[in-house]
Amino acid sequence: MTVDHRDHAAIEREAQKSVKLDRGPFRKLSCRMHRRMYRLTGGRVGGKLDSASGVRPILLLDTTGRKTGRRRSTPLVYLRDGESWVVAGSNAGRDTDPAWVWNLRADPRATITVGREVVDVEATELDQAEAEAMWPALNAMNAQYEEYQKLTERTVPVIRLHRRPT
Numbered sequence: 001m002t003v004d005h006r007d008h009a010a011i012e013r014e015a016q017k018s019v020k021l022d023r024g025p026f027r028k029l030s031c032r033m034h035r036r037m038y039r040l041t042g043g044r045v046g047g048k049l050d051s052a053s054g055v056r057p058i059l060l061l062d063t064t065g066r067k068t069g070r071r072r073s074t075p076l077v078y079l080r081d082g083e084s085w086v087v088a089g090s091n092a093g094r095d096t097d098p099a100w101v102w103n104l105r106a107d108p109r110a111t112i113t114v115g116r117e118v119v120d121v122e123a124t125e126l127d128q129a130e131a132e133a134m135w136p137a138l139n140a141m142n143a144q145y146e147e148y149q150k151l152t153e154r155t156v157p158v159i160r161l162h163r164r165p166t
Contacts, residue, residue, distance in 0.1 A: 012156060034075050035060060043118035049077060056142055057099040060113040063163075064097075066106035074100045078114075078161075079141050081134070085112060085121070088138055091149025101125075101145060101157050123147040131158040 013150060014021060038046035038060055049056045056077045065072050079086045089101040105124040112119050137160065139146050149156050 035073050038075065039113065043114065046075065046116060055115075057086075061087065061100055062111040062113070063074060063100050063103035064107050064109075066103050072100065072103060074098075076100075077142050079134075079138055079158070083163060086138065087116070087159050087161065088142075088145055089157040089159065090148040091152075091156075093148035095152050095154060097154065097157055102160065104159060106130070109164070114119070120164040120165065120166070122164050124160045124162065126158045126160060128155070130160055131155070135159050 006030050017059045034046045038058070040045075042143040043058070047058050049058055058075050058078075059078045060073055062071055062073045064070070070162070089097050105125065108123040110121050110123055112121050135145075145156065
């Protein structure tokens, strides 16, 4: 049996609409298991995302919740750019920025885990020109970003994570 992956994003959107597995208890459980397996195995499990559009690396971003002050951990696809890591706040094309973006806007200090390495970082939201310059590389790494951008009126924020000096 062959599967046509050309319209993978449309299939994914329909699945999300009909099943709603991207919300609620299933999503929370899935993310919790992903984070635990990533940390336990140093990224050997959960450190890469295999999909129809290719294999993409994953990091864990730990932010401070802007409302609760509690530590929040989010697995994200990333692009390495020199000495920094670049992530996009696509939120799967929803009309609001993801909570981790709001958390970084409130407090740009964060920690990332890449494999077994834990790095203290400072986040910088790229301005429009910088984000547009980075967009082709992000989209080449994850073609779904372009689809997500088409689903929403908002501009997908692009965040650069720089290593903080010790």
